[in-house]
Amino acid sequence: MYKTTCIMKRILFPTDFSEIADNAFLYALKMADSLEAEIMLLHTFDMPIIDGAEIPINFKEMYDSLELQQMAHFQDYIPKLQRIADAHGMGHIKITHLLKSGDLTFAMQDAVGEHNISLVVMGTSGVSNWFDSLFGSQTGEAITSLTVPVLSIPIEARYKKIKTIAFTNLYREKDFEALERLVEIAVKFNASIKSLYVKKSSSTISDEEIKIWEGRCSAWPVQFFVVPHDDVKETIQDFINNQHIDMLTMLTERRGFWEDFFSSSLTKKMSYKIDIPMLALHERSSTNA
Template sequence: MDRNLADIKMSHRLMDGNLLYNIKKSIKEDKIDFVVMGTSGATGWEAFFLGTNTGAVLTAVEVPVLRVPLESKYKKMETIGFTTRYRAKDKKALKNVLKIAKKADAKVRCLYVKTTNSDVSETIIKDWEKEFEEEHVVFSVIPSDDVKGTIIDFILFKDIDVLAMNTYKRNFFVELFNPSLVQKFSNRLDIPVLAMHK
């Protein structure tokens, strides 16, 4: 089956030594755009975000890291979800997510869960909407103190194919995708996660 991937360069390396050093070396030498890492099972989330190897990769490399669970089924990436708190570092990450979305001909849905303790003003939200009005992005602000539940609803009911996040949220996402929640929603939460370098 032709997936129009003929222009994507594929190469293999077998390297001895420190994993992180070798990944960083490969990124530089091969001009790699992002790293793809696979995980398996519910505990794969904890291994992905907090594990020695992957946790080090997430914080040390300057390219996005795509985590793909073994249980994921391939489907065309049509919608990328992106959670934000309207911080400056989120804006940089969103711009990078939009570049990826353009290449994949996908749209971006941006979610902010506004809790009762929120310090984000309506002015900031409007400024972001104005700055990105020419982009293929939809902003949703949902008032709720159940942040995890709201994000899960967002993934399930907005048909999110890939969830993009900043690496500084690793602990939060371990909690979000804990085994009991993943089990509760069966394989519907087994979506790839794109961790953006902060």
């Protein structure tokens, strides 16, 4: 049996008190329960924009008043989340909260660095045009700017046990390392992984190279699928449906990489929505290893 060394310490859960956030909270709880982690709630608020030449004498009082008001909203919201946790048998999970002023992305970056965050779980409004919507959203900003994995939960998603995880593979060394990390997470859920490589006509990787690469993973709970097709997005969609995927996982890099990866179908609309969570893993470097 594959032995896991993965230890999740703290999950960051940004919330704006919306239905989208509430829907994602159950996933955050389930992740925390399975990965033996605690949850840190994060709420951000905007300060009024004031001309530097007209800063009022009582600016500090204004800030303190606004912060107290936001903290009151936060404190009113926390019991609702605690009731959700209790109703699903996860009242034992430790939940702390963090209130910050300013931009959400910057606040998440600070929280990741200051509070030993291992994972971010956040809701998204839905992805009828998946790529364009995702990268035009705060979730997209989080995925491309944070150094820890980001689990995005579409508003259409309804929690069910994560049994099968899809991993989009390009058979590089960085994909091997990402897959190894995913295996550690999957073992915690007692889930299987299905690796998908959409082999475009322009691909230069050989069948022998693929076979050697996969041989290194023989001890892992992973099935490998190689599908020849030039429409990557449609192939992923079909794979999710046909293989009954509960969570999609991708290794993310710069936006340009994603544009290249999906270039054959960027102008096409998705034929249906992806309504399952997507876990974005980042290439591991010496700074975030």
